[in-house]
Amino acid sequence: MTTKAWRSSIIHCIADPSKVGNDKAYDYYEDGILVVEDGIIKQLGAANDLLATLDPDVEVEEHPDALIMPGFIDTHIHYPQTDMIGAYGEQLLEWLNKYTFPEESKFKDKEHATDVAERFTNELLRNGTTTALVFGTVHKESVDAFFETVEKQNLRMICGKVMMDRNAPDYLTDTPQSSYKDSKALIERWHEKGRLHYAVTPRFAPTSTPEQLHQAGKLLKEFDRLYLHTHLSENVDECEWVKSLFPDSDNYLDVYDKHHLLGERSVFAHGIHLCDSEYHRLHDTGSAISFCPTSNLFIGSGLFKLDKAEEHSINVGLGTDVGGGTSFSLLTTLGEAYKVIQLQGENLSPIKSLYLATLGGAKALRLENKIGTLKPETEADFVILDKQATPLIANRLANVKDIEEALFIFMTLGDDRAIKETYSMGERVYAKTIMS
Incomplete structure (x- = not known):
């Protein structure tokens, strides 16, 4: 049995914002812990609550300038x-x-x-x-x-x-x-x-x-x-x-x-x-x-x-x-989705955007019990977004007031450069190479 944890800001959708409202559609941990055991998510919560409960042998990988979300x-x-x-x-x-x-x-x-x-x-x-x-x-x-x-x-x-x-x-x-x-x-x-x-x-x-x-x-x-x-x-x-x-x-x-x-x-x-x-x-x-x-x-x-x-x-x-x-890039695609909705006199919220790219897609595929969220007992497919991905993204994120604004920055300015790491069943399948 292999257990590992990741510490970072963490967000995932738990419902469709169009049905429950933006505020009730997601969980966000500014300083969170994601615990994975043999490819399955076992715990998700605030670092203050979970760190003390982890076995001393569990490796905790820290990403202070990042945001974790479902793949x-x-x-x-x-x-x-x-x-x-x-x-x-x-x-x-x-x-x-x-x-x-x-x-x-x-x-x-x-x-x-x-x-x-x-x-x-x-x-x-x-x-x-x-x-x-x-x-x-x-x-x-x-x-x-x-x-x-x-x-x-x-x-x-x-x-x-x-x-x-x-x-x-x-x-x-x-x-x-x-x-x-x-x-x-x-x-x-x-x-x-x-x-x-x-x-x-x-x-x-x-x-x-x-x-x-x-x-x-x-x-x-x-x-x-x-x-x-x-x-x-x-x-x-x-x-x-x-x-x-x-x-x-x-x-x-x-x-x-x-x-x-x-x-x-x-x-x-x-x-x-x-x-x-x-x-x-x-x-x-x-x-x-x-x-x-x-x-x-x-x-x-x-x-x-x-x-x-x-x-x-x-x-x-x-x-x-x-x-x-x-x-x-689904981040780039979300930027275009925002414009499509704008042209019709409507708005696409950052939380709805996150939903469409993750849990909404899982529901469309009838896989929401396996992927699309970071709920315990689902498969550990997730991505780590880099808040320092580009100078422009870093500068804009330094001045945001909440997580919704941060998401909007990623979906309007982000692309493949914003992806720091990608995981499938808790195994890293992509890591961005930093050019010197």
Whole structure:
């Protein structure tokens, strides 16, 4: 049995601020102790209360100029798009054809997929992300490469093979039968192996025939606790395309609903252009939305209506959507989320921001009993933020009046440089190198 403790300022969310108010949504210890035993959090509290209770043999690692919080949770990201991040100047459908599909064609090569998976995972950890819901490509090799990579570091990750049998280049399409067969093989190999989970992953409605969407629903029925991961109502032209392809469906979400793809582990990326009936249906089925502000702004898709999702009590997590998104950093993504909400005449509080990047993401993934907080008996996935990360951050934090203002500084000025260390199950998986 291995026990270790960390001493620093510590914060985590314990509830959704939109339901209980900011003041009741988090616990904060200006001088706190986090105690971890064999990868599980055992104690969290004020240093004055806990230090005297620790066994003399327990190592206490001190971080006086830092802030500890739960590891970030990215609820929508494409690992095969790592090398095309920042691709210039297109709307969604043109962007897919010009950049995305050619890049994804390379992932039939397992060696290439492994190389990208390793660099992708390093970027996640360097940015404090400890769990992500991840798109692979249509190739089985892409999913094997990803899971093999993250398994080595004992990360809690979710991934799936893209299902895509039309409206894409021939070199990237499968069939309803092959997508079912390949996905089933991957599920049997990887789903719930250690901390790994599988997501049935039709790319989006336009690239799957009704027959393939039926096969996706069949997989969800055949295996327990699978995820469903796809896109929904990201772009106006996309929504019109869906109408023409599925004239018998009432709306975009109904396409998925008719094939039994909605449920408590279904996560739909974007959800910008939804009608009231779609919000109602997402709520009724327990489905979640991934809010991807950086990508939505970069590709010009629109502004996500967080207030509507809250009004309908829909679980919402935060997604970077790399490579449509231009940063792996959920801190940077929160800065963009703030602007998206501002443009709609609303405000995104620092506590709600922390919630979206941690506990909100965990709830969207139905993993809140394992990750997303620092409560005792949850898994010790956490990050240590550096209050001296940059001269500007250090100067601003020296003048803040409370923890909420400090959080706002991190989410508006922070990026990968703010991450001092990242931990998975109590083991350090990233440490910032200080340049002399």
